[in-house]
Amino acid sequence: MSYPAYQYETEPDQENSMGHELSQPSHQPVLLNESIHSLAIEPNGSYLDATFGRGGHSKAILEQLGHNGQLFVLDRDPQAIEVARRLAEEDPRVTVLPGTFSCLDDLLGDQVKLNGALFDLGISSPQVDQSERGFSFQQDGPIDMRMDNQHGMSASDWLNRASEEEITWVLSQYGEERFSSEIAKHIVQTRARSPIKTTKQLVEIILAVVPSMAAGKHPATKVFQAIRMHINDELSEIREGLPLVIEKIVTTGRLVVISYHSLEHQLVSDVLKRSPANTDSTSNKPRLKKLGQAVRASRDERLSNRRARSALLRTWEKKS
Ligand SMILES: C[S@@+](CC[C@H](N)C(=O)[O-])C[C@H]1O[C@@H](n2cnc3c(N)ncnc32)[C@H](O)[C@@H]1O
Known part of the structure; x- marks a missing residue:
């Protein structure tokens, strides 16, 4: 076979x-x-x-x-x-x-x-390839990121509710992201104007804070990994x-x-x-x-x- x-x-x-x-x-x-x-x-x-x-x-x-x-x-x-x-x-x-x-x-x-x-x-x-699952920063879609997308809190819900400290902690612990506090601050400022709902919005927030492609990696790599790990525990x-x-x-x-x-x-x-x-x-x-x-x-x-x-x-x- x-x-x-x-x-x-x-x-x-x-x-x-x-x-x-x-x-x-x-x-x-x-x-x-x-x-x-x-x-x-x-x-x-x-x-x-x-x-x-x-x-x-x-x-x-x-x-x-x-x-x-x-x-x-x-x-x-x-x-x-x-x-x-x-x-x-x-x-x-x-x-x-x-x-x-x-x-x-x-x-x-x-x-x-x-x-x-x-x-x-x-x-x-x-999971990565379907834009509606929200795991990929290369495709625009709702930021969901739940492996079980029928239960639990989506990444979008979390990003719009979590405190700046919690977001900083998640990005730093699970993404080992150097700019975790700057990104968290920008997330909180952005969502005060309008909720963050799409992967594209989140990528734009990250690019505004981490502009360069360090070591050939997209600046959103670590942030997306961290949020995914948090959402799915x-x-x-x-x-x-x-x-x-x-x-x-x-x-x-x-x-x-x-x-x-x-x-x-x-x-x-x-x-x-x-x-x-x-x-x-x-x-x-x-x-x-x-x-x-x-x-x-x-x-x-x-x-x-x-x-x-x-x-x-x-x-x-x-x-x-
Ligand atoms: C890397 S893929 C596995 C691919 C698989 N070995 C194959 O050849 O098709 C990981 C899978 O594990 C599932 N998964 C990850 N963490 C899990 C958990 N804590 N409980 C149950 N399933 C989980 C994901 O939903 C995903 O479908």
């Missing part, structure tokens, strides 16, 4: 991967062969793809699973869930879990044990979700995580090092042991998929 061509982008400064119908964005799963290899799939095992997206990794997992294997697929994005449901209609091995990492305990229930779990963090190309989701999955993984089972920026890399390491869920109560040693070195995408993959440039794949195995 051949896999569909997938393309994902976490950083909205990346070239748009459009050139296709909006209803059918192109996607390219990152580190596909490497992640499947790292999962060391047992044909009759149970696996979790915690970040289904458009199912690039899921389909590759299914390729390796036998008739009695099981694949649980999670996503908080209603469009991703729609695609997952179509896959589940065709393949009885697939169980769809609509929801977030932090709800995995309830979604999987007490009985489920996993031989492996994959987290491919961040956002998908379909991305770091808390990782902090809460990983320990829940550690509990479910059986001895010799694998956890594979692909992360895309320094805050994610660091947090994943911290959770795996410090979470009580990963500490054996009798020996005080980690229950999951890191296997080998972190893996980066090959030169070819980095050239053909910009998102792969920052990707880091790490694997852990549960000890007896």
Whole structure:
């Protein structure tokens, strides 16, 4: 079976991967062969793809699973869930879990044990490419930025309500943005005249404060990343979700995580090092042991998929 061509982008400064119908964005799963290899799939095992997206990794997992294997697929994005449901209609091995990492305990229930779990963090190309989702500063649209665009507060609502201090904090913590206080001040001044509703308005605010293209990056890159991370509570989701999955993984089972920026890399390491869920109560040693070195995408993959440039794949195995 051949896999569909997938393309994902976490950083909205990346070239748009459009050139296709909006209803059918192109996607390219990152580190596909490497992640499947790292999962060391047992044909009759149970696996979790915690970040289904458009199912690039899921389909590759299914390729390796036998008739009695099981694949649980999670996503908080209603469009991703729609695609997952179509896959589940065709393949009885697939169980769809609509929801977030932090709800995995309830979604999987007490009985489920996993031989492996994959987290491919961040956002998908379909999310970036649809201007109405508001993730991209390269296209004008409503600033929404919710992965689950049916619940919670949009980025526009937040930008028009949050205090200048809170905006400064978010831009500095999640975007490591040098001009966070200047941008926050300009946001608050602008919204006093009229509400900020579109990505174009926000880009104009940022350009007025950060005029240059530092290191070839669009000045809005960090601000958009920061707001997206805040709106989707991305770091808390990782902090809460990983320990829940550690509990479910059986001895010799694998956890594979692909992360895309320094805050994610660091947090994943911290959770795996410090979470009580990963500490054996009798020996005080980690229950999951890191296997080998972190893996980066090959030169070819980095050239053909910009998102792969920052990707880091790490694997852990549960000890007896
Ligand atoms: C990088 S994409 C995954 C792409 C996927 N591996 C593929 O090949 O199609 C990340 C996906 O995870 C979802 N996601 C991110 N954080 C999540 C969370 N906390 N809970 C549930 N889904 C999440 C996003 O909505 C997005 O669809």
